[in-house]
Amino acid sequence: MEPMFIKLNYDPFFNGDELRATFVIGDVLNPAANIQSILGTMDIIDISSVLHLLTRDEQLQLARQLVEFSRPQRNSKIVERQVCTREAGELPRSGQDGSTAYQRD
Structure with missing residues (x-):
């Protein structure tokens, strides 16, 4: 995510002097990502509408x-909140070449 998108969403809805939050951009599924500085530092993590986009193995890795x-x-x-289906399982991602995402029931 580009930092300008965070700024565009942050400015209209929050008063910067009151919201004491840090937005972090990165690839948490990439073991080479430089994320060591944030390990053990977060009080609240909102990962809404993300897990259902991943395979089951990626969901477990991310968790x-x-x-x-x-x-x-x-x-x-x-x-977290996510999209669910009547029957759990790996389902094809729309618009992707044969990749799947695991959705829970």
């Missing part, structure tokens, strides 16, 4: 990574 991002304290939270 483990999100736990590592979380601050090691009792009240840390990971928030």
Whole structure:
């Protein structure tokens, strides 16, 4: 995601002096990504509408990574919502060449 998109969404809806949040852009599924600086630093992670876009293995990999991002304290939270289907399984992604995404029931 381009930083300008964060700024475009941030400015109309939030007062920068009041929202104490840090937006992070990166590829958490890439083990070579430079993410060491944020490990164990996040109180709340909102990953809404993302997991259903990934394969089951990628979902599990991402879930483990999100736990590592979380601050090691009792009240840390990971928030997610996703699209579900009647029957769970790997489904074809629309517009993609034979790739699949795992959707839960």
